[in-house]
């Protein structure tokens with residue numbers, strides 16, 4: 001037994017190192033590092049965790065990964081068990097959590113109480129949320145709710161496509177409320193977790209406890225509520241919880257991937273309840289917001305790694321080329337950071353394109369140069385033949401440059417290739433055109449708007 005445990009301790013050390021790479025530094029610090037390996041007996045590996053919630057969370061989110069890696073390293077393990085450590089043994093996750101972005105009191109509280117919620121991500125605060133046109137309203141509403149005061153919007157319903165910041169905003173609200181009012185019981189969880197807890201309570205005949213727990217919170221936040229569509233008894237319970245809390249004037253915040261009315265298989269009475277407060281959506285990101293997010297993240301990263309050098313134009317290129325989903329954008333940036341730290345060199349546009357070729361391909365909208373030319377010609381009311389013809393007067397040349405610019409930023413075509421498609425022009429002419437538009441758009445808001453509008457309609 002002793003020998004086996006020593007071996008496993010060593011394996012666990014190696015598994016942790018692999019997971020550090022796999023799940024990222026923040027996840028690692030929050031969830032993996034605080035785990036304490038206890039023993040491996042009869043195929044069951046036991047870990048000590050600071051709280052039940054943490055155990056559940058790790059099991060659900062990282063259990064498979066841990067198990068797989070242990071097996072790969074030769075351990076005879078078939079199951080993981082997470083046991084709450086006696087006080088003072090394992091350290092609470094949040095006390096060691098990432099960059100200190102979240103208020104310390106709130107962190108301590110979130111960990112210390114057995115509320116029925118999921119842990120909050122310390123990175124998701126208002127501080128780290130970049131505001132732009134597409135998310136302005138959602139952000140303002142979230143701020144208002146987080147500031148407390150009389151409950152005016154109930155529920156606050158946030159919706160939007162994948163990776164646009166719904167979860168981030170919800171966590172930010174939770175952190176802020178807890179920082180302002182540490183005595184409030186704020187519970188954040190996904191609709192899936194709500195169902196999981198509900199089913200567990202049913203199975204273990206603890207419905208009274210379940211009801212009591214959920215009705216005793218001050219702020220309830222349920223993420224991805226579309227998940228309960230079609231799940232009748234969970235919907236029913238959710239409806240009752242919702243009503244009980246609203247009756248007590250407790251704040252409810254809900255998110256989903258679409259507007260309440262568009263969630264299929266959701267009971268009408270729930271739809272109408274969800275619509276009864278404030279419904280705001282997070283629009284797909286635009287170029288400016290994407291660039292803002294990239295710049296903010298690079299600035300943060302540089303605080304830790306001042307040696308990072310990213311050439312001019314790289315972030316602009318990414319903001320142009322990567323889809324509206326912020327998660328993909330972040331993934332690309334993380335890859336660049338990793339790349340930079342490995343090769344220790346400046347990240348040029350070329351290197352970025354190289355390192356991110358798969359991501360760029362995946363988010364390639366496959367717009368053709370010809371489509372761009374047509375769209376631009378239509379927009380500026382010039383003929384296609386003029387777009388590729390020799391005329392040089394400004395009323396023709398400027399739209400042509402706009403089209404060249406869009407061709408360069410929206411397709412993977414090289415400059416000579418683009419030149420060929422513009423009536424056999426030289427690549428330096430294309431380069432000049434692209435640069436000219438790049439310069440002009442800074443001071444010329446009309447041009448900037450035209451570009452955005454054209455891009456959007458080409459992306460559709």
Ligand SMILES: Nc1ncnc2c1ncn2[C@@H]1O[C@H](COP(=O)(O)OP(=O)(O)OP(=O)(O)O)[C@@H](O)[C@H]1O
Pocket residue numbers: 124128129130131135160161162163164165166167168169224257293326327330
């Ligand atoms: N405006 C923003 N500023 C900074 N980071 C952002 C912003 N919007 C999104 N992000 C980041 O993008 C990632 C995805 O965001 P989040 O998980 O909140 O998306 P979501 O809308 O909940 O997506 P899903 O529908 O997949 O649940 C997160 O890491 C988040 O921090």
